[in-house]
Every structure is written in structure tokens, then in C-alpha cells.
Amino acid sequence: MINGAMNLSEKVEPLPEEFDPKEIVPPVALELSGVLKECTNKSREIVLGRNVHTMCYTINEPEADDDITGEREAYMASVLARYRKSLIERTKHHLGYPYNLDFDYGALSQLQHFSINNLGDPFIESNYGVHSRQFEVGVLDWFARLWELEKNEYWGYITNCGTEGNLHGILVGREVFPDGILYASRESHYSVFKAARMYRMEFVKVATLVSGEIDCADFERKLLLNKEKPAIVNVNIGTTVKGAVDDLDMVIETLEKSGFRDQFYIHCDGALFGLMMPFVKRAPKVTFKKPIDSVSVSGHKFVGCPMPCGVQITRLKNINVLSNNVEYLASRDATIMGSRNGHAPIFLWYTLNRKGYRGFQKEVQKCLRNAHYLKDHLLEAGISAMLNELSSTVVLERPKDEEFVRRWQLACEGNIAHVVVMPNVTIEKIDYFLAELVKSRLSWYGDGESKPPCIAGDVGEENCRCSMHNT
Secondary structure (H helix, E strand, O other): OEOOEOOOOOOOOOOOOOOOHHHHOOOOOEEEOOEEEOOOOOEEEOOOOOOOEOOOOOOOOOOOOHHHHOHHHHHHHHHHHHHHHHHHHHHHOOOOOOOOOOOOOHHHHHHOOOOOEOOOOOOOOOOOOOOOHHHHHHHHHHHHHHOOOOHHHEEEEEEOOHHHHHHHHHHHHHHHOOOOEEEEEOOOOHHHHHHHHHOOOOEEEEOEOOOOOEOHHHHHHHHHOOOOOOEEEEEEEOOOOOOOEOOHHHHHHHHHHOOOOOOEEEEEEOOOHHHHHHHOOOOOOOOOOOOOOEEEEEOOOOOOOOOOOEEEEEEHHHHOOOOEEEOOOOEEEOOOOOOOEOHHHHHHHHHHHHHHHHHHHHHHHHHHHHHHHHHHHHHHOOOOEEEOOOOOEEEEEOOOOHHHHHHOOOEEEOOEEEEEOOOOOOHHHHHHHHHHHHHHHHHHHOOOOOOOOOOHHHHOHHHOOOOOOOO
């Protein structure tokens, strides 16, 4: 030690012989057939029995001579190489989740050696100097222009994911209207229901149409039962399972018709389609020129950022009810998280500059075109399928074999599954999936003893190809 600091050039004393690192390492847990197995033979239930996870990469203490032999470095290199190979294979069969895997950020590898942290308010520079606020604010300005909110009228930040955007938007709504009731359709993302639980908010779940969009007739009925309290409304710009877009104009009209003038807060969950909608012809506009209060999107979905992140934009006048000054940071606390990934804004800035509005417009058109191709070919093959007008999410009957579901990483709910057509989903990949699905269905249903499920209640009778509706 030199003046209380460790001299890194000195030889480190070995750990005492009586120290056994195994004693401080908990037993490895394995999930088998829906039960969490531990070395102690105790078990506890987990949520879904369909998911099986039986493998982990253990962490072992280095041997005393590892620095000399290099065996540990060689072992870790081999593990990473195998893991990379598995990622390449799994990416080939990725269809069910809304992540754009078509990206190349090689130019940004030079920045991976820095611990970039955007803690605090993006618009107030803190004492921590290794940040990327200049990139973050540039990204926020781009999205504010996209949604038509003036630079001096908005506030926002780069979140860690779409869920954080929803948590923030709904929290601001709760702070603006402390006694407000949260309204959301039953097909909203689970993070909206999580927000209601976390904030102990009174919550009303609204029915949906077959398409998945909010049923404004049911919305009006439920508003009229609670006229004495303000409404905090979550509007879906693309639901999780069906990709349905709530009719924003109808929601606003319903609120005003029900007597909620100036007594409502609207948060728009645009995790995936919030960035696609502006480039779809005839699509209704999501704009702050309408009486909405916040919009959130994910950065790792349509944009194609390699790490989870998102963008949250709200009206500046609303954020003052949430923010507090933090002397420790020399900044203001108005975000959900404290430390925030400073690399994510740079990745977003990079891809927004490379693609621009025209680039995104081309990718949106490609996604919609390929989604229609998939839907049409599913129906032609006698497979139930639905595609909402403003969506690239194709809903289809749930494959009978769970191995097939896992192979193609399909997201399922009840008797339906979906494929989210992103820019990396090519016609070749769709044809590959279709060929496997058609062949597999022959083995599932070819004997005539079992039949495909009827999903008319989920996709409408006109899109169902079960024995009852395939006439």
C-alpha cells in the first residue's frame, strides 16, 4: 500500500489455505419441467411449465498458476466461441419477438472501452464527465420533431427499455392527477398492469374488439361510472400480441363526450409501431398537436439497437411535478432509473443518422409487404391467420408441437401465436418457415384424429381455417 492506495505492481498475496470459495457460492439452480431444482433437493414452482432451462455457465475460482498457463483465458475463449455459434443459429430461427436483428455497429466498437453513464437529467450536465448527453439530446430532438412537439415544450430521456417508458409515462400521469384512475385495454402490454400494481393505482381494464384494439363503447361505459375522478389512459400504438392500434382520435372523442375535458392524461405506448406509424400511408397521426401527454418507443425493436433501450417523450410542463434536485449528482432526478446506459444514445444517434426518415420509410414498406406475403400464404395453405391493417404482426394458429414453437421462438397466447415481420425477416426466411410449418402440420393433423384449433374468437371467422369455418 502506498499512502493508503494499492500498488498494482506488487505481487498479490495468495488467499489463505482455509478459504474455500465454494462455501460462498450458492448451489447451481436448474429448471426442469417447470420446477426449479437445487442441489439441496428443495424445489419451488416457477410460472410457466413450458419453458425448460437446464444449462448455465458456472464461475470457478482461477487456479494459482492461471496467469502463467493461460488455461483460464483459453477456456473462456472457447465458451464465448460456442456461445457466438449458438447465437448465429438462434438468429436464423427468430420470428416471434419484435427485434430488428439487421444492424452493423462495427464503427462504434472503439467506444466499448469507456464506462459511459448518463445519470440524471439529460438536459442538465452532472459532475460525472464520461457521458453521452450530447448524443442523447440529439436523439430526443429527432423524436420530438417526429411527434410534432416544439423543442422548448418537451422533456424526455433514453430509457433502458419500453417497459421503463410505460412506467415513466404512467407515473407522470399519476403525479399530475394523484386521484386519477388508470384505464387500459385488456390487450395492453403487461408493463401497464405492472405500473398499476407498483403505484397502487385504481385500475380499470377495458374490453377489446376482435382486432385487439380498444373497444371505445366499453371505454365510455366505464368512464361514466367514474366521472368524479380524472382519467389516466394508456393508448396502444400496436398491441403486444396482435399489433392492433387503438383509435387515438376515438379515445379523445370518448373522453370529451363523457365530460372529461382537461381531466385526462394520455400515454401512448408505441414500443414497436410508434416509430413505424409515421411512415405508413393513411395511418392516423400520433402527434402532440392532439391532447396527448407522453409517448414511448423501444430502441431495440424497429430501430435495431443491439442492447435494450427506449425513448420517452413528455410535455415539459408535466415533468416539473415529478422532478427533484439531487446535489450529489449536481443534476435533477426526473427519470425512473438513476444510472443509465450511455452507449445506447450513441447507437440510436448512429442509426438515425445512417437511415434518416427515408431509410425508415423503406424499411416500414418492406415489413408491411412481407407481412402481407406471409399472411396470404398461410391462408392459402389452410392455416388460420390475421394481419391488422397498420401492422406487421401476423397472428396464426398456435403450432401443436412446442419444440416447433421453441425452434422458431414464437410468442404464444392461448391458441394463437404470432410472427413479427421486422427488417431482417426476408422472403427467403418466410418461405423456410412456411415450408417447415406446412410439413409439420401434416404430421400433427394428417391422420385426421386431431384437428387444428378454432381461433375465430381471436382472429374473426373470416380468418379462421378450422373445419367449422373453412367453407
